[in-house]
Amino acid sequence: MxxxxxxxxxxxxxxxxxxxxxxxxxxxxxxxxxxxxxxxxxxxxxxxxxxxxxxxxxxxxxxxGFIDAHHHVTQTFGKSLVFGEPSEIFMRVWVPMEQYMDAEAIDVATRLAAWESLRGGFTTVADAGTRATVGMEIVADALTEVGVRCVLGAICNDLQGGKAVMTKAQVLDLAQHHLNRWNEHDLIHPSLAISIPEAASDEVLVAVTQLSREARVPFQTHLNEHLAAVERSLVASGLRPLQRLGRLGAIGPELLAAHATLLTPDEITLLRDSGAAVSYNPVASSWKGNAVAPALLLSELGVRLGLGTDGTRSDAFRLLDAAETAQRLAMTMSVGDSSSGGGWRWLDMGLRGGADAVGLSGKVGExxxxxxxxxxxxxxxxxxxxxxxxxxxxxxxxxxxxxxxxxxxxxxxxxxxxxPVDWDGEALMERARTVSEHIVANAPIRRVDPFAGEHRAQWRLQRP
Missing domain, CATH: 2.30.40.10 (Urease, subunit C, domain 1)
Known part of the structure; x- marks a missing residue:
């Protein structure tokens, strides 16, 4: 039998x-x-x-299996450090934590994230790249051994704090190596990424976009997510992040834009006409965002859409509920649209829509x-x-x-x-507890909001 x-x-x-x-x-x-x-x-x-x-x-x-169109698999040690934090937590939590993580920490964090994703019903995740200094082989091997399919991004930033940290030639060498290394793998599908547009010069944005286009792989970036990022882009270039990509011609079907919560009418038109894809991340909006992406409007206009967790909570069914609820509260309730997508639309975004967004249409999600x-x-x-x-x-x-x-x-x-059926989950959790304690205790992480117990104590002191 x-x-x-x-x-x-x-x-x-x-x-x-x-x-x-x-x-x-x-x-x-x-x-x-x-x-x-x-x-x-x-x-x-x-x-x-x-x-x-x-x-x-x-x-x-x-x-x-569901597709998580936007994840950060090496950040799982910090997922409950960011509750209650203001928006741009990457500057105070993710970057300091990832840059402190060694090979063992990256391996354990990735395995834990992969297990969480599978438990939540995600069989494919799109990882937007790690800022850790270890090789991508550690991430890919961990994902493969746990058994989750991954569209794995390699970060191609050439700027940090407005200063050059890599040459264009170095960026393109890194990108080409990543594409060649994983091109024939069963579970790892290569992708290129720039963390946010301001982390790259104009020439590198154009070059990485073109390389992604030629290789037919997604180009991932966080786009128009927070007010602070939009304003920094306006100050630096006179253009909003998405407008800058459009001006450079660095937008097309290869683009997988994470978040896209702050969109002007002309930017919505640009997304539609360019054939770009968006990862709609409703839990990220409710936990740390400035807005909710207009997913129903984008869908009706024909913009390609998937659903992403942003590494918040790897639970596909709760993501579907959040996707519908966020649209209902932010958009459809005020106009009396009680259907709010009709149910099926959120399933479709989490399955075939996600597959299309991450470049695996016809291969996953159906x-x-x-x-x-x-x-x-x-x-x-x-x-x-x-x-x-x-x-x-x-x-x-x-x-x-x-x-x-x-x-x-x-x-x-x-x-x-x-x-898991062929490896020891209990042993992994024990390793994760030990390794994460060391990382979080020693990395230069800076939180703004206190933990819940401290918050309660402060609240009580303020009571008359």
Whole structure:
């Protein structure tokens, strides 16, 4: 009898109660998987003559794994250090922490982030690059061994604090090496990144964009996220960050713009006409942002959109809920649009939209012939889904990470009920506790907001 644990060894037929396809949920289908790829999706009866081992999944939904279109996999040690912090925490937390991290710390942090992502239903993440000084091989190896697919960005900044730290030639050598190194990897897909546009000179922005365009890989950057960054760009160049990219011709289908929360009408038009993609990161907006990206408007205008966590909380179902809720509160409630995307739109952004945004359209984010077998087995037999009238809306508003029984990447079972099947999760958590304590205690991190207990004590002192 075949099981999910050995499905990578031979061609198998998965027979769930329901399958989430691009056009919605369907019952009575079989999904054939061979060598890590989905080869057929047909009514079960069509496979009667193929003599395939059958893996029956009653009361289960088989759906694509989610795509996190914007992550920072080496920052997981600091995720709960930034609660309550004002917007530009990268200057006071992320940069000091990452620059202090050695090879062991990067390895452990990346493995922990990868496990969190898989537990939350993300089988693909787009990493915007690390500022750590260790080699990208450590990050890639950790991601591969845990089993998450990654669009891995290499940071190509040539400026720091307005001063040159690399030449254009050095940046392009680094970028080309990264593209060549990971071009044929099973789970690592190369990408180029510039942290924020102000971290690069005009000539490097243009060159890195052109190289990304020629290599057909995403060019990732944080764009129009915070008021402070927009104002710095205006002071330095007379242009907002997105306007500067447009003036330079450094914007096209290769662009994956993280956040894009502060957009003028002409910038929305520029995104639409250029074919650029946006990672809509609603949790980041609620935790540290100045605004919410106009995701529904962008979607209606045809701008390519995925959903991203920004490394905040790697839980795909809660991300769907946040995506819909943020639009409802910020945009649609005031105009009486109670549908607010109709439920399906947020699933689509988290799946096929995300796949398109990160450059893997047709390969991830859908259950279809030719796609990688990156899938989730979701338990339907839970009180939250009984009775079930509209499963797509229920996945957005009611589904829980605990319903994810199995996580499959490239046809291989990676997690069973949240736990790894071929490595020691308990040992990793113990290493993470030890290593992170050392890093956080010694890195020059500077917080502004006190921890919750200190905040409570200060509040009590201020009471009359």
């Amino acid at each position: 075949s099981t999910l644990k050995d499905m990578h060894e031979r061609a198998v037929l998965l027979v769930p109660e329901q399958v989430l396809l691009p056009d919605g949920v369907q019952a009575g289908l079989g999904v054939r998987v061979e060598q890590g790829v989905i080869t057929d999706v047909e009514p079960v009866g069509q496979f009667a003559t193929q003599n395939l081992p059958v893996i029956s999944l009653p009361r289960r939904l088989l759906m694509p 259950i279809a012939p030719g796609a990688y077998a990156d899938m989730l087995v979701v338990k339907l037999d839970v009180p939250e889904f009984v009775p079930s009238w509209d499963l797509e809306w229920e996945l957005v508003r009611l589904a829980n990470r605990d319903q994810i029984e199995s996580v499959i990447v490239q046809g291989r079972l990676r997690l069973d009920r949240g736990k």
